[in-house]
Amino acid sequence: MRILCPYCGERDAHEFSIRGEAPMTRPVVIGVPMAEAVAALHDRRNPPGRTREFWYHGAGCRSWLLVDRDLRTHEVFGATLASGAF
Amino acid sequence: MRYSALSLAWNAATGHRFWKPAWRDAEPKPAYDVVIVGGGGHGLATAFYLAKNHGVRRIAVVEKGWIGNGSVGRNTTIIRSNYLHPANTRFYEFSMKLWEGLEQALNYNVMVSQRSILNVFHSDAQRDAYARRGNAMRIAGVDAELLDTDGVRKRYPFFDFDNARFPIRGGLLQPRGGTVRHDAVAWGYARAASDLGVDIIQNAEVVGIDIQGGRAVAVETTRGRITADRIGISVAGHTSHVAAMAGLVLPIESHVIQAFVTEAVKPLISGVVTFGAGHFYISQSDKGGLVFGGDIDGYGSYAGRGNLPVAEDVAEGGMALMPAIGRLRILRNWGGVVDMTPDGSPFIDLTPVQNLYLNGGWNYGGFKATPAAGWTFAHLLATGQSHELAAAYRLDRHATGRVIDENGQGAQPNLH
Numbered sequence: 001m002r003i004l005c006p007y008c009g010e011r012d013a014h015e016f017s018i019r020g021e022a023p024m025t026r027p028v029v030i031g032v033p034m035a036e037a038v039a040a041l042h043d044r045r046n047p048p049g050r051t052r053e054f055w056y057h058g059a060g061c062r063s064w065l066l067v068d069r070d071l072r073t074h075e076v077f078g079a080t081l082a083s084g085a086f
Numbered sequence: 087m088r089y090s091a092l093s094l095a096w097n098a099a100t101g102h103r104f105w106k107p108a109w110r111d112a113e114p115k116p117a118y119d120v121v122i123v124g125g126g127g128h129g130l131a132t133a134f135y136l137a138k139n140h141g142v143r144r145i146a147v148v149e150k151g152w153i154g155n156g157s158v159g160r161n162t163t164i165i166r167s168n169y170l171h172p173a174n175t176r177f178y179e180f181s182m183k184l185w186e187g188l189e190q191a192l193n194y195n196v197m198v199s200q201r202s203i204l205n206v207f208h209s210d211a212q213r214d215a216y217a218r219r220g221n222a223m224r225i226a227g228v229d230a231e232l233l234d235t236d237g238v239r240k241r242y243p244f245f246d247f248d249n250a251r252f253p254i255r256g257g258l259l260q261p262r263g264g265t266v267r268h269d270a271v272a273w274g275y276a277r278a279a280s281d282l283g284v285d286i287i288q289n290a291e292v293v294g295i296d297i298q299g300g301r302a303v304a305v306e307t308t309r310g311r312i313t314a315d316r317i318g319i320s321v322a323g324h325t326s327h328v329a330a331m332a333g334l335v336l337p338i339e340s341h342v343i344q345a346f347v348t349e350a351v352k353p354l355i356s357g358v359v360t361f362g363a364g365h366f367y368i369s370q371s372d373k374g375g376l377v378f379g380g381d382i383d384g385y386g387s388y389a390g391r392g393n394l395p396v397a398e399d400v401a402e403g404g405m406a407l408m409p410a411i412g413r414l415r416i417l418r419n420w421g422g423v424v425d426m427t428p429d430g431s432p433f434i435d436l437t438p439v440q441n442l443y444l445n446g447g448w449n450y451g452g453f454k455a456t457p458a459a460g461w462t463f464a465h466l467l468a469t470g471q472s473h474e475l476a477a478a479y480r481l482d483r484h485a486t487g488r489v490i491d492e493n494g495q496g497a498q499p500n501l502h
Contacts, residue, residue: 001385001393013385013393013395014395017384018384018385018386018500020339020386020498020499020500021339021386034485035485038484038485039335041484041497042337042428042484042497043335043336043337044326044335044336044337044338044339044499045326045330045335046326046327046336046338046339046340046386047326047327047330048324048326048327048340048388051386053385053386069385069386071340071386071387071388071389072388072389073389074387074389074393
């Protein structure tokens, strides 16, 4: 698996750490009912197809990225900086 | 028919021409009392215990491919009950006891081999942690023994005891741990369930769950619609997207875990062994191949295959523990899809949808749980109440704070 980092170009996935599925909107966990906060922290859509994930390029530019990837094929379609995405 | 020494001798003498299929490949009927989605080890065990323990008669197991095609046929066949947390110790020890009587219960040779499991440790701190776990096990009535270096050396003289980074200081042994022939577990449960009237329906993928007025009433499959009074989801690895058909979003990520088999060698590793300084576990199959695995790859995946960095990491763990295997060639490696949960523990619970029940989130440890998961999930489906041994495996435990985090990793599914 290789990820096209916006700063570093195409790099081996070995250089990155995954944080997991990115939510559609910025999660709100304060000032909302407990059930909503727990869901925002723990629930995952986990679709058998394309999804957006947070990856950290620890052995490269140290940026947090939003990676568009297919969970069925491991195909990576692209990555953008997570900063300012929400 | 029941298998016996007599039936084996008679069929051998007649050239094995008269064996009949072990179970019925059923056609779907329009309605059942209980429909179980997923014909893996857990689904088939659930069907068997529903029929046997609870007398439910109209049961269907619907499987998208063929039975035993998923995780029950892809795991590394290990059984053990060496857990620390009381909820897990109780559950997995019950599972171990069911394993011990399974061949008699099913009249099927599933090759339960209690060849022991040894968790090697490498430091004083790790010895303390393992001693604590062993003590917790013994308090709960589970067998556990703390071995020093000589104790480990007696069993496995070829380990790298004086490794510069990871010297071996001893190990925690569970003598009753071991391995089971995993495919036979699926076949044995299928045969026993089929004998009790359970319909096993293959090549029937569930593509929809019909919900009316907050109640699940039917599943739509590629072989037609099947109505049911109760529906159980038992599709670990694919729980998220099956549950999504009922509008549920669950705290589960699907991940890939890989396993490896080497070429066959003469008997070398008598039990199951785990390395303490990395994630590596190994046993030797009856055919002679070394069967081993390690960490999950760490990223979400439904692909059923992993990548080489983990293969390298697993091989490094093996070499640090037993350099003698370094010249063996790996014959095969494969991957399976597993449900990873925020605390590393499973769910056997009701769902917010009435008449829809969930057994899933087994992380990479579902195989050893097969009998107990089937037993307790059957209890839940039959009575609508959690079995006392599975009462802790609730869907809402992340909200109530009653998490069961065996490894103390925190709410990050891919770290368990």
